[in-house]
Amino acid sequence: MRIGSLAGVEPEALRFAHTVLMAGTIASGAELRIEVVIASFFCESCQQGFDSEQGDCLCFRCGSFSRRLLQGRELELTSLELS
Numbered sequence: 001m002r003i004g005s006l007a008g009v010e011p012e013a014l015r016f017a018h019t020v021l022m023a024g025t026i027a028s029g030a031e032l033r034i035e036v037v038i039a040s041f042f043c044e045s046c047q048q049g050f051d052s053e054q055g056d057c058l059c060f061r062c063g064s065f066s067r068r069l070l071q072g073r074e075l076e077l078t079s080l081e082l083s
Contacts, residue, residue, distance in 0.1 A: 004037045004074040006055045011036055039072030 043059040
């Protein structure tokens with residue numbers, strides 16, 4: 001899975017829920033892999049992108065407020081393997 005830092009999903013809580021829900025089922029050995037995607041914005045003033053681990057949308061170069069989120073709200077199932 002890919003989970004953006006601004007998706008509103010806590011990866012550790014999801015891991016815990018996965019373990020609890022899979023216990024005692026045919027999927028009890030299932031592995032959950034999570035990739036956390038750091039929020040990234042585009043500054044119109046600087047014409048450059050910047051990352052923000054806390055989701056702060058102020059450009060660290062010029063202090064402008066960015067309204068253009070490039071990534072960070074993802075909640076994607078990237079692959080599923082069944083055997």
